[in-house]
Amino acid sequence: MAQFPTVGVIGAGQLARMMIAPSIALGVNLKVFAQAQDDSAALNADFVLGNYSRADEVLAFAKNCDVVTFEHELIPQSVIAELEKNGIVVRPRGSSFIFSQNKAELRKKLSEHNLPSPAWQLRSQPLELDFPLIAKSISGGYDGRGVWVIHNEGELKELGESDFLLEEKLNFTSEIAVMVARSPHGQIATWPATETVQSEGICIKTVTPAPSLTHEQHGLAQKLAIEIADVVGLVGVMAVEMFLVDGSFVINELAMRPHNSGHWTIEGSTTSQFEQHLRAVLDLPLGDTAMRAPFAVMGNILGGEKTDMYRPYLHLFARTPHLKIHQYRKTVKPGRKVGHVTAIGNNLDSLHEEVQHAVDYMNGAIDE
């Protein structure tokens, strides 16, 4: 290994983009495996263009890296296996990453370890769940895609022939995410639990620490995330998404990479999820996850009518001098995440107002 190692990231969206800043600070080389030269991260990092489904292309990229990691779940297990067979250091390993890619494998693993899932079954099995139920694509779903509420046999049939994961429909009081980091030799760190606010299946806002949790629940949520990190053999950071149901946690899904629910850590924590991911996959000691202020509110900028994402700075930065923005430099399309804003401080009501104003102004929902 040369003095400063090279981390290769499969994928070049905003998650890889936000790894660039900590990679520069640490002096670590970052290379991204992109699909297009205008991918978010390819605009600002060394990149190789290729198809993540082709083992030869990914392997050629990986051979120039000391460690390879992911920013999305789309790379096939067969490609990861090929990398590992060729001696590439892949973190997390394919045998761990499967739980981020395949919802059925995750449910089996959690059930084996008596970790809390909703009642679940595969669609291919005789139906035991009551309607209404939730049907999920076993792989590939995100941001509300690949998830359906099913009210009756007819709707179930409409899903088509392929297999699905079926789950009981929970009446949850809130959605919680805990970011957790684990290094190869097993050091683990978590951040305070985050409450995620969704609209039409897309996360629009996060609040940290999660206001709906008691102090005790907060500890339990973190404990659960740590247990799961160990059970799945996590290396890197991972979002553990949970539902709070009658005061107890039920695991929704995992994302074994930096995640939208951890964006607040860039400003809100001593160590961001992006720096922590680099530390973990490089087997460096993990950084302090303490918050820099009592509260952090993050709002996603979703594409709306407005297409100029720069000019709004003139108003927003004058109105809220402590607001921090992160642009992904993606073409604005309706509903697409094109950036986010974060505000941290002591007064949660003010932070909510500032973040809501900013995202509404950025996407054109309000004029001032």
Place this chain on the structure above:
Amino acid sequence: MAQFPTVGVIGAGQLARMMIAPSIALGVNLKVFAQAQDDSAALNADFVLGNYSRADEVLAFAKNCDVVTFEHELIPQSVIAELEKNGIVVRPRGSSFIFSQNKAELRKKLSEHNLPSPAWQLRSQPLELDFPLIAKSISGGYDGRGVWVIHNEGELKELGESDFLLEEKLNFTSEIAVMVARSPHGQIATWPATETVQSEGICIKTVTPAPSLTHEQHGLAQKLAIEIADVVGLVGVMAVEMFLVDGSFVINELAMRPHNSGHWTIEGSTTSQFEQHLRAVLDLPLGDTAMRAPFAVMGNILGGEKTDMYRPYLHLFARTPHLKIHQYRKTVKPGRKVGHVTAIGNNLDSLHEEVQHAVDYMNGAIDE
């Protein structure tokens, strides 16, 4: 101007390097005018190689930028004039930047406005100052280079034929720097005053807020920095370096760009000097300069015996999980600034110990 503007930086050292992270967050394009492809900033930003003394080369670079700014003082005034004549937006303007480049011009300007300088004269004028006195190169000196203590006529003669600035030798109690930002339409922001600790003319450590200042002196130092920013027509950020002499401030020099004494702002303030510089030269509203913790201590990593700047992370990050490091990716040479570390928090004694340990361990002065 395209949706996201392009900022061109003349120079590609660590100061330009540390502008990259905020440029990515803001979505702003950053281009650096480098001397070599392994310059600190050229390793991670779009760059053009060229000679900053050649107007044609700088102009060709500048024509692809919406605004051009500086990270060092070496570009000749004649080149800046050529840029301005060709309609390039240069910030700060050459007529302002001269006060960062030419110590005699600065002294004249400060004296005109009754701003506190030591007693001074040019060497070409009849000697009025008493020995010992300070002789300074009028331009080009930094990090202790270009400054001499002169005890007698003989030593003065040894300096040679070129002109020098001569100044009274002050008995100061501390060295203070105030970072100040100013935008083209005159919005100004300052950060808390910083105390700089020097060894052999090189800054080795900074402490913010400056511990040797009373609350009232703190306000006076900031007021002085604001006055000077207006007087010189600053656009961007500037370090105002001052001596504290018998409880009063005397201006030492200006650096009209991000500066070592402001590195603590990356972690220690809501808005870093690097983000603020981009905001100012783009005429965006300035960001909040509040501190994120009561104290911030920054230590420069000076090259020593150790040449591997990565392996020390294994010990340092385990010892001090909240320590933040910034690598410049420069070849280690004795005494050369190759990076810095920052620690912020409530306990100033701990921060001093942690930063001192880190810089000593990084450069090999101690083993653990």
